[in-house]
Amino acid sequence: xxxxxxxxxxxxxxxxxxxxxxxxxxxxxxxxxxxxxxxxxxxxxxxxxxxxxxxxxxxxxxxxxxxxxxxxxxxxxxxxxxxxxxxxxxxxxxxxxxxxxxxxxxxxxxxxxxxxxxxxxxxxxxxxxxxxxxxxxxxxxxxxxxxxxxxxxxxxxxxxxxxxxxxxxxxxxxxxxxxxxxxxxxxxxxxxxxxxxxxxxxxxxxxxxxxxxxxxxxxxxxxxxxxxxxxxxxxxxxxxxxxxxxxxxxxxxxxxxxxxxxxxxxxxxxxxxxxxxxxxxxxxxxxxxxxxxxxxxxxxxxxxxxxxxxxxxxxxxxxxxxxxxxxxxxxxxxxxxxxxxxxxxxxxxxxxxxxxxxxxxxxxxxxxxxxxxxxxxxxxxxxxxxxxxxxxxxxxxxxxxxx
Amino acid sequence: xxxxxxxxxxxxxxxxxxxxxxxxxxxxxxxxxxxxxxxxxxxxxxxxxxxxxxxxxxxxxxxxxxxxxxxxxxxxxxxxxxxxxxxxxxxxxxxxxxxxxxxxxxxxxxxxxxxxxxxxxxxxxxxxxxxxxxxxxxxxxxxxxxxxxxxxxxxxxxxxxxxxxxxxxxxxxxxxxxxxxxxxxxxxxxxxxxxxxxxxxxxxxxxxxxxxxxxxxxxxxxxxxxxxxxxxxxxxxxxxxxxxxxxxxxxxxxxxxxxxxxxxxxxxxxxxxxxxxxxxxxxxxxxxxxxxxxxxxxxxxxxxxxxxxxxxxxxxxxxxxxxxxxxxxxxxxxxxxxxxxxxxxxxxxxxxxxxxxxxxxxxxxxxxxxxxxxxxxxxxxxxxxxxxxxxxxxxxxxxxxxx
Numbered sequence: 001x002x003x004x005x006x007x008x009x010x011x012x013x014x015x016x017x018x019x020x021x022x023x024x025x026x027x028x029x030x031x032x033x034x035x036x037x038x039x040x041x042x043x044x045x046x047x048x049x050x051x052x053x054x055x056x057x058x059x060x061x062x063x064x065x066x067x068x069x070x071x072x073x074x075x076x077x078x079x080x081x082x083x084x085x086x087x088x089x090x091x092x093x094x095x096x097x098x099x100x101x102x103x104x105x106x107x108x109x110x111x112x113x114x115x116x117x118x119x120x121x122x123x124x125x126x127x128x129x130x131x132x133x134x135x136x137x138x139x140x141x142x143x144x145x146x147x148x149x150x151x152x153x154x155x156x157x158x159x160x161x162x163x164x165x166x167x168x169x170x171x172x173x174x175x176x177x178x179x180x181x182x183x184x185x186x187x188x189x190x191x192x193x194x195x196x197x198x199x200x201x202x203x204x205x206x207x208x209x210x211x212x213x214x215x216x217x218x219x220x221x222x223x224x225x226x227x228x229x230x231x232x233x234x235x236x237x238x239x240x241x242x243x244x245x246x247x248x249x250x251x252x253x254x255x256x257x258x259x260x261x262x263x264x265x266x267x268x269x270x271x272x273x274x275x276x277x278x279x280x281x282x283x284x285x286x287x288x289x290x291x292x293x294x295x296x297x298x299x300x301x302x303x304x305x306x307x308x309x310x311x312x313x314x315x316x317x318x319x320x321x322x323x324x325x326x327x328x329x330x331x332x333x334x335x336x337x338x339x340x341x342x343x344x345x346x347x348x349x350x351x352x353x354x355x356x357x358x359x360x361x362x363x364x365x366x367x368x369x370x371x372x373x374x375x376x377x378x379x380x381x382x383x384x385x386x387x388x389x390x391x392x393x394x395x396x397x398x399x400x401x402x403x
Numbered sequence: 404x405x406x407x408x409x410x411x412x413x414x415x416x417x418x419x420x421x422x423x424x425x426x427x428x429x430x431x432x433x434x435x436x437x438x439x440x441x442x443x444x445x446x447x448x449x450x451x452x453x454x455x456x457x458x459x460x461x462x463x464x465x466x467x468x469x470x471x472x473x474x475x476x477x478x479x480x481x482x483x484x485x486x487x488x489x490x491x492x493x494x495x496x497x498x499x500x501x502x503x504x505x506x507x508x509x510x511x512x513x514x515x516x517x518x519x520x521x522x523x524x525x526x527x528x529x530x531x532x533x534x535x536x537x538x539x540x541x542x543x544x545x546x547x548x549x550x551x552x553x554x555x556x557x558x559x560x561x562x563x564x565x566x567x568x569x570x571x572x573x574x575x576x577x578x579x580x581x582x583x584x585x586x587x588x589x590x591x592x593x594x595x596x597x598x599x600x601x602x603x604x605x606x607x608x609x610x611x612x613x614x615x616x617x618x619x620x621x622x623x624x625x626x627x628x629x630x631x632x633x634x635x636x637x638x639x640x641x642x643x644x645x646x647x648x649x650x651x652x653x654x655x656x657x658x659x660x661x662x663x664x665x666x667x668x669x670x671x672x673x674x675x676x677x678x679x680x681x682x683x684x685x686x687x688x689x690x691x692x693x694x695x696x697x698x699x700x701x702x703x704x705x706x707x708x709x710x711x712x713x714x715x716x717x718x719x720x721x722x723x724x725x726x727x728x729x730x731x732x733x734x735x736x737x738x739x740x741x742x743x744x745x746x747x748x749x750x751x752x753x754x755x756x757x758x759x760x761x762x763x764x765x766x767x768x769x770x771x772x773x774x775x776x777x778x779x780x781x782x783x784x785x786x787x788x789x790x791x792x793x794x795x796x797x798x799x800x801x802x803x804x805x806x
Contacts, residue, residue: 001610002579002670003521008678015684043474053467056693057460063657064456071446071655104507104687111686115542118406135685139518176405207404252474254466255691267405275411281418282538283514284507288658288694290459 007141016131016371017041020355027359037394039321039382040365042185042339044250046313048294049306052249055297059290070289075281077102077258081292085258088299089243093230099262099273101280102295104287106215106244106257110179111136112283113211113240113259116275117177117267124156124175126168128186128369128376130213133179151374159375160187166333166342167191170198174206180229181213183220186372186381187342188318188334193226200229203238209267210239215257218248218311220337228260236262240272247339249298249307256287256295314339317384317391324395328403339384342369346402351380362397410544419534419774420444423758430762440797442724442785443768445588445742447653449716451697452709455652458700462693473692478684480505480661484695488661491702492646496633502665502676504683505690505698509618509647509660513582514539515686516614516643516662519678520580520670527559527578529571531589531772531779533616536582554777562778563590569736569745570594573601577609583632584616586623589775589784590745591721591737596629603632606641612670613642618660621651621714623740631663639665643675650742652701652710659690659698717742720787720794727798731806742787745772749805754783765800 020040028036048056062068076082082097090100103109111132123137134155137143144154151157156175158168166187171178180199182191203210210229217227226232229239241260245251261273297303318335325332325343335341343366345354351368358364358380366383369376384391423443431439451459465471479485485500493503506512514535526540537558540546547557554560559578561571569590574581583602585594606613615632623630632642644663648654664676700706721738728735728746738744746769748757754771761767761783770786772779787794 002612003524004670004673004675004678005519005521008519008681009673011681015681018684041475045469045472045474047469047472048463048466050467053463056463056466060451060456060459060463060693060697063451063459064453066448066450069448069450069653069656071448071653072444073656104691108687116408116411118408121406132685139682139685209405250472250474252688253472253476253692255688267407270407270412272407275407278411278414278418279542281421282535282542284511285655285658288507288691289656290463290693291691294463 005139007139007143010146011135011138016367020365020367023359024365031363034363036363036365037386037390037397038365039386039391039394040367042247042383042385043252044247044385045387046250046310048250048254049303049310051297051300051303051306052294056290056294059293063289073286073289073292075284075286076277077287078289078292081296084296084299090228090230090260093228095230095260095262099260101259101261101276102287102292103257103259103280103284104255106213106242106246107132109242109257109259110211110213112279113276114140114142115279116272121176122154122156124158124171124178126160126180126184127151127157127374128160128372128379129179130181130185131372149374157373157375160184161375165189167195170202174208176208177211178203178208179211179213181215183216183338184334185216186340186367186369186376188338188340189342190220190222190225190337192224193231194224196226196229197232200232200235200238204234208238209265209272212239212241214241215244216247216338217243219315219339221315222337225337230260230262236264238265240265245295245298248311249295250310251295254291254294256291313388314384317386317388320388320391321382321384321395324399328399335384341382341384343380343382345369345378345380351377354380358398362394362401364394364397408542410542410546413549414538414541419770423768423770426762427768434766437766439766439768440789440793440800441768442789442794442797443770445650445786445788446655447650447788448790449653449713451653451657452706452713454700454703454706454709455697459693459697462696466692476689476692476695478687478689479680480690481692481695484699487699487702493631493633493663496631498633498663498665502663504662504664504679505695506660506662506683506687507658507690509616509645509649510535512645512660512662513614513616515682516679517543517545518682519675524579525557525559527561527574527581529563529583529587530554530560530777531563531775531782532582533584533588534775552777560776560778563587564778565747568592570598573605577611579611580614581606581611582614582616584618586619586741587737588619589743589770589772589779590782591741591743591784592745593623593625593628593740595627596634597627599629599632600635603635603638603641607637611641612668612675615642615644617644618647619650619741620646622718622742624718625740628740633663633665639667641668643668648698648701651714652698653713654698657694657697659694716791717787720789720791723791723794724785724787724798727802731802733805738787744785744787746783746785748772748781748783754780757783761801765797765804767797767800
């Protein structure tokens with residue numbers, strides 16, 4: 001008699017953004033005339049830039065001709081893309097093409113990286129945190145049991161609070177796997193290189209592995225904030241880095257990302273680069289060829305110029321939110337090296353109460369901080385991915401309602 | 404101190420097709436003048452048909468315009484594709500769009516389906532078998548330990564032999580999860596509906612789940628051979644079906660597939676449709692929008708006409724191999740409802756010896772049967788995915804060498 005994976009049954013049935021979508025849909029149905037402004041989910045809105053579209057179309061044409069048709073590609077990605085990434089993003093960091101694994105998304109990679117680690121490793125996450133790190137460890141059986149108001153029994157939560165400027169302290173009980181995401185989702189704060197270096201030292205000292213999600217690195221503007229964990233000395237023996245074209249080049253619907261595993265990185269004397277290679281070549285067949293050509297075009301000089309313009313557009317939106325809310329007396333964080341603004345909810349409200357108020361009174365959608373973890377309570381995430389016009393309108397509505 | 408997943412370490416370091424590629428490369432380097440004919444890996448060669456290319460290009464253009472740009476899509480696939488699949492492939496089988504999960508490949512889905520099942524389930528596979536079913540269960544820890552000449556201690560092997568026309572017998576010890584692939588890879592034989600119905604009855608009787616890989620269903624021509632396991636009565640309470648556009652429409656480099664999990668299918672009273680939905684929405688972000696539009700175009704009337712022509716081309720190649728080898732006195736199986744021909748190697752040779760002979764004397768590449776499992780020994784897989792000219796040439800070379 002077949003048995004299900006019981007860990008799945010422990011998971012709450014619905015995913016945060018599904019819950020939000022349901023509330024928003026219900027509101028829209030009751031108020032069909034209201035223009036809802038969505039600053040909730042972290043999804044881009046600017047179209048793909050022309051060199052990317054052209055590259056995808058040209059590759060589609062190649063696939064339609066016998067002479068240039070391509071079947072199965074290398075599971076870890078075509079050399080043309082891996083080499084371009086290495087040369088462009090890791091030029092001075094000594095990362096080579098065969099340390100880069102192309103995939104269909106950072107969610108896939110951060111969600112599946114656990115496959116190569118034993119089930120008895122302890123896992124540490126920031127609190128609040130991107131739910132995928134926790135949920136996938138629940139599925140694997142590393143999380144223990146859930147208690148309302150406490151969280152998962154085996155997960156080491158690292159509180160990210162106003163007091164520590166949302167940068168976690170080194171845990172006293174040493175975890176084996178440490179998920180870090182900077183610039184951070186949801187808080188939008190970034191971690192200076194000097195502080196990230198402490199984490200690298202800590203991981204090397206204790207034999208931990210840092211799973212570093214750098215999905216938002218393209219938004220970094222502050223001097224001294226690293227784009228890659230491999231800017232830190234010693235990171236190659238303790239870190240895996242996840243990057244994505246989603247926020248960098250608007251690929252949320254196009255799907256391309258990559259994961260960097262240095263060859264120096266070992267656990268139990270075993271190369272994690274080799275294990276991930278085995279995992280990927282057994283469980284997937286590589287990314288669509290036209291999508292890989294599209295990703296390559298992001299690095300062309302015209303591609304770079306245009307994606308930087310899009311990022312600047314979102315950065316300007318973040319500034320509009322930050323400055324507008326600050327001026328009106330709100331306490332806000334993040335939004336400088338990140339598309340996310342982390343707003344303190346007005347006193348006396350929970351973050352879900354504020355969500356409801358904002359939706360029903362302003363028709364503005366954000367994400368309640370408590371959806372990201374216990375210590376997200378009292379905060380609210382706003383994203384800069386809408387249009388400039390809608391962003392301005394949303395800020396104006398919030399300020400007028402809550403001033 | 405971080406621990407690796409020890410099950411990974413148990414796996415043989417290299418994958419069958421990597422080993423073959425290495426041998427072929429070494430031969431080509433020594434003999435640069437030889438024209439090698441590849442009938443080894445099961446990869447298509449005919450280009451994408453025009454409606455598919457056009458749909459992908461149009462979708463790429465949509466992604467380049469703000470008004471038509473798409474960000475994150477639904478993880479399980481866009482309704483336009485799920486509904487088209489349901490209407491076209493499952494019209495009379497009562498499968499609805501929300502029982503269809505679009506993905507980037509059947510390898511991803513057959514490789515990851517184990518996520519939703521407990522680790523204590525017993526697994527049965529055909530022998531010989533597509534290596535992914537076994538390797539992914541090794542990784543998860545369901546396979547036990549490996550002994551040379553015996554296989555994995557906890558896997559139930561179901562021998563597919565000349566004596567049973569390569570159709571396995573119902574296992575005496577009841578397994579929880581049963582992988583079946585028909586038309587079969589590697590043997591190329593198909594299973595009549597009456598016989599598949601016995602498996603469905605067996606699974607329902609014992610509470611087992613059949614993981615049915617129908618990647619080659621588009622090649623079925625024999626009356627009474629099912630395209631889908633859901634043609635069998637009762638399959639909705641015991642089966643998951645995997646399908647792919649790879650062999651149907653030449654998508655090996657374009658990447659799109661889907662998995663069908665009926666809502667009736669439960670284990671421990673839990674809906675497997677719901678569990679897979681949770682798995683997919685937590686561990687991936689859907690398939691590239693232009694790729695989903697490309698897949699949709701496969702079902703247009705012009706798309707159907709043209710992909711059927713490509714399949715007919717491969718089917719003709721299979722006939723060339725079958726008839727050519729039969730005429731020369733070889734014993735051959737499969738190749739009718741399948742792009743694969745399963746050839747008995749000349750007496751006194753192992754399948755790897757025959758591989759080496761064929762490579763060095765004929766410059767023809769096939770796949771040694773023993774690479775697919777113990778009971779593949781003595782057989783050899785030839786594929787019909789090369790050009791007609793190369794297929795004819797390869798058969799001629801084999802016949803001349805071994806007649």
